[in-house]
Amino acid sequence: MNSKAKKLIFATLIFLLVVAAWQSMFGDGMTVNIDGDEIDGPLGALLAVTFGGAGMLLAGVIMTCVAIFLCVLFASLGILAVFGVGLAAVVAVAVVSPLLLPLLIPIGLYWLFVSRPRKQRLQATMQQAV
Numbered sequence: 001m002n003s004k005a006k007k008l009i010f011a012t013l014i015f016l017l018v019v020a021a022w023q024s025m026f027g028d029g030m031t032v033n034i035d036g037d038e039i040d041g042p043l044g045a046l047l048a049v050t051f052g053g054a055g056m057l058l059a060g061v062i063m064t065c066v067a068i069f070l071c072v073l074f075a076s077l078g079i080l081a082v083f084g085v086g087l088a089a090v091v092a093v094a095v096v097s098p099l100l101l102p103l104l105i106p107i108g109l110y111w112l113f114v115s116r117p118r119k120q121r122l123q124a125t126m127q128q129a130v
Contacts, residue, residue, distance in 0.1 A: 024045055024048075024049070025045075031044050031048075032044045032047045032048050032051070034047075
């Protein structure tokens, strides 16, 4: 973020705090209703701010715990998804492999015939004096 955006965000935050303080001091007054008893005046404002702050603090703690829980949940679901895809691949290979046996026999014979002369050439070059 550039510095102009940072200054604008900071100014907006200060403005909102000033409006909230103005409303709490000179507004229509804050009242707190506890079990049917209405508490107003400075004590009502103090209780309202205290309970509101405690609620915000509790909400922050709850949101942090939920975020940690969701991180662990989604990470474990990702691991399970990768395991499931691997298991599906193993099952697919196990199901298809008997059907591919007639194709694998000529491929294996070709690989055997091609690799034998290569091994003999490699051994001949290794036995030559340098």
